[in-house]
Amino acid sequence: MDIDAYMQNLGEAARNASRAMARAHTNAKNAALQAIHRALGENRDIILAANARDMEAGRAANLEAALLDRLELTPSRFEGMLEGLRQVIALTDPVGEITDLAYRPTGIQVGKMRVPLGVIGIIYESRPNVTLEAAALCLKSGNATILRGGSEAIHSNKAIAVAIQSGLAVSGLPPTAVQVVETTDRAAVGRLITMPEYVDVIVPRGGKSLIARISAEARVPVIKHLDGNCHVYIDREANLNKAVIVALNAKTHRYGVCNAMETLLVDSPIAGEVLPQLAQLYADKGVELRGCPRTAALLECKEATEQDWYEEYLAPVLAVKIVSGIDEAIEHINKYGSHHTDAIVTENFTKARRFLAEVDSSSVVVNASTRFADGFEYGLGAEIGISTDKIHARGPVGLEGLTSQKWVVLGDGHIRG
C-alpha cells in the first residue's frame, strides 16, 4: 500500500466533503446523526463481534489489563455511545451565528460569523467509542473528519465507521465527511499531521507521549491536552468544612482523570487543624500522602521529592505542601502545575479575586472541586478534549472549539476613501 497516496486521497476527499458540510443546515446534520444512530443500532451485533475480535487479538498480544479495559465495548458501553450521540443531536448548532454586527463610522456594517474549521484529524488510542463521539461532534459543527484510532481497535473502528458512513449516505451528506484510516501503518499518522493543504487541525487524544510526539512533528495546529497536575489551595481564611469536602472530592472522586487534584497546598496557620483531619479521611480511602518536610513532621507520611510537585499521579497518591500564604501558593501552582485546573478554598473576597486573576490555568476555581472542569459540567454538552494550550481553545473544547469566526462586511457600494 502506498501510504502517501492513500492519505492524500483521504485528505482530498475530506477537503471536498468539508465544503458540503460547511453548507449543510442543522436539520440535515441532525438527520444524518439520527441515521447514524439507526445504523449503529442495526449493526450492533456486527460491531460487538468486531470488538470481540480486537479483544481476542489484544489478549493474544498480551496487552495490559488497563488497555484491554479501554478497548472493550460492553453492551452497556455500546448503549452509552448511543446516548452520547443523542446528546450531540440535542446540542445547539454553533455554525452561522453572527455576532457583534455593528455599523462603523464609514457606514459599513461589520460583524463575525461562526464557521466550521474545515477538516479535523483525530488521533486516539484504544477506546473505540471515541470514533463515534469525535465523528458526531465534528459532524454537528460542520467539519469533515479523518479518524485514526489505535491499531488494537482497528476492527471495532472499521465496523463503527461502516455504520457512520451508511448513515451519512442515506441522509444525503457526503459519506467522506467521516473517514477512518484503515491502515495500521504508523506512517499514516506522520502523513495525517503534515498535510496542511487537507487538514486544518489535529486533535490527539491519548497518553502524554503520543500527544508530545504529535505536537513535535505536526505541521498543522494541534489542540492538545497534555497533563493535568491540578491543585487545591486551602487558605487560612477558608471555611474548613468546605475545605475538607472539596479537598476530599478533588482527590478521591476519581483517581485516573485529568481534573483530579494531585497536590494539596495548605496555608500554614491552619495546617495543624485541617491536615490531620484530611489525613484520616485519605487514609480511609487508601490514599498515600507525600509531604513537604513540615507536612511529613505533622503527619508522619513519606517525604515528597522535588519531582513529586510536577507529578500527575492519576492514582491514589497525593503530594501535600504547607505554604506561607496565597503568594507562595500561586507561585507554586504557576511553577509546578500544568495550567489545567486549580482551586482555592477561602472566604476572603480579595484573595479569591487574586487567585482568579493570577493563576495561569485553563480553569481557575473558588470554593469548588477541580472535578467540575469538564464539558458537561460547564454546559458545553460534550467535549472533544480539554485543551492545555492558550491558543484557540483553552480548557474543555466543545462544538464551539471546533469552529472559527470569519468577518462579515455589509455595505451599499461603499468604497475606502
Add this chain to the structure above:
Amino acid sequence: MDIDAYMQNLGEAARNASRAMARAHTNAKNAALQAIHRALGENRDIILAANARDMEAGRAANLEAALLDRLELTPSRFEGMLEGLRQVIALTDPVGEITDLAYRPTGIQVGKMRVPLGVIGIIYESRPNVTLEAAALCLKSGNATILRGGSEAIHSNKAIAVAIQSGLAVSGLPPTAVQVVETTDRAAVGRLITMPEYVDVIVPRGGKSLIARISAEARVPVIKHLDGNCHVYIDREANLNKAVIVALNAKTHRYGVCNAMETLLVDSPIAGEVLPQLAQLYADKGVELRGCPRTAALLECKEATEQDWYEEYLAPVLAVKIVSGIDEAIEHINKYGSHHTDAIVTENFTKARRFLAEVDSSSVVVNASTRFADGFEYGLGAEIGISTDKIHARGPVGLEGLTSQKWVVLGDGHIRG
C-alpha cells in the same frame, strides 16, 4: 556569542516579565505607554541618527529601493509612530473581562475571563516602526514581547528599544516586558521559534517566504499572514454603478496591500456592459489586465495563464474572468483564492446570503470594497497583522487576538457527586 544561551536568557526574562504584565492594571500599562511616548520624544534625534546609520549601511550594501523606503524613518513617519502609540493608549484594555458567567444546574457559576497569551515573539523585516507598534499592542494586552527585526534595521530598533525600556523602567513595569534581540545572527530566529517553554506564540510580519519558513520550522503556534489574493465578483443582479466604483476602489486605491483585489470575476450576462467601462477606467490608471479567453476577446487584453488566478500581484495588474454565475464564482474563489478577503456586488438577497455563508475567507464582503478589511476599519483600533489562519485569530488581529480566555468557576464548597 552563545546564541542558545542568549536566547534562553531572553526567554526566561520574558516569561518572568509576563507574569507581572498579566497582573498589571490598565492604569499601570497606560502609564508605561505614556512614559514610552515621552522617552521616544526625548530620544527623537538619537533614534533618527541611528536610522540614518542603517540607511547608510543599506545604501552601501545596495539594498533595493523598496526595502530602503520601508527602512527609512522620516520625521513624519516618526510622528506617525507616536500618533499610533497614542491610539493604543486610548484602546479599551481587554484583559480581565468576564463573560457568560452563568449558574449551572449544580449551583456552580461558570464563565470565561480574558487573559494575556503570555510571551509573544514578533519577527519582522526592515520597517523599524513595527518595533514600537508591536511592543505597544503586546504591552497593552498584558503580554511580554521578544522582538526580532531585520538586520538592516538593527541600529534603529536598538535605539527604539532603549526608549521603550526606559519608559517601562520609570513606570514600575519590568523593562524585560519588551526585549529586542540584539544579534543579527539568524540562529536567533531559529531558537526564538522553538522555545515553547518561554514563547507562547510567534507573529511573523514580512514577505511570504519569511512567513512560510517560520511556519515550517516553528515549534510554537504561529499567527500568520500569508498572501492576499482577493476577489470581487460582480453578479448579474448588481447595481452596475456600485459595481464599477467598488471594483475600481478595490484595485486602484492602493496596489501593494494585501486587501487589494487581484482577480475580478464578472457574471457573463453583464460582462459586455460592465467590462468595457471598467477597462477604460483601469487603463486611465495604468492597470494591466489579464483576461480569460472570453475577456480577452471582449477587451483585447493579454490572456491570463492558469498561474494568474493564483497570483497576488501587489501591483497595477488585474486578472479578469467571466463566469457563468455565483456557483462558478464561489468555486473559483475557494479554489484559487487565499481565503483573505472576497466581495460580491449584488442586489439579490439570496445570493448575498449564499456568498457570505459559502466563501471560505477571513472576510466576506457584500457591496463594499475589499480595502475595508483592516483593523482600523473594523474598529479594532490597531492590528498586529491579518491572519489567514482559521485557528485562534482570523482576519485582522487586534488586542483581543493577543489574548485568550480561561474558565472561571465559583462555588460555595461545591463538590462533584
